[in-house]
Amino acid sequence: MKWCSLEIIFLLDDVGGSSMNEKEKEQTGKEVSRRQFLTYTLMGIGSFLAVGMLGPMVRFAIDPALKAAGAGGSMVPVADITEITDVPKSFTFTVKQDDAWVKGQQATKTAWIYKEGEEYVVLEPTCKHFGCMVNWAGSPNHPDQFYCPCHDGRYTKDGKNVPGTPPNASLDMFEYEIRDGKLYLGQLIRRT
């Protein structure tokens, strides 16, 4: 009889032990699936944020229309050619410009324009050092150069940076065309 009761106790232990293992397994399974759920959720949110943030930047970088002076790269009238002499003169004009967030917004731009023989030179006035605006003859010490007041940057008449001053690249230029006595500006031509 004693042997029988001991055997029954062992058997019960076995049954109890196997049911504990099942519970543990079940719990582990739940934890794994919860962990997977959290992982997938975080991956989803991460992807959404990455697309939202990087998309406009990539679009701005690769879409040439966004960099055009005129909407979609079209030419815009800027000056009557009779107003242009061999001395650089500042002209302002308005363009429709798309950026990564807003389409078709109006932007006011400036160009320094002068005539060189039969050609025109059209310079974009943003200093290549830190982006201040340059002016023709802005420094009394250098009346025949473009001058940037922020850090004494200088450029020659054709927009080349003067060595020994902060800018390390030439001013950008606009492409242009003459139509019906007017000068039209188009794409920006990057210069180094």
Ligand code: FES
């Ligand atoms: S921003 Fe023009 S010289 Fe620094």
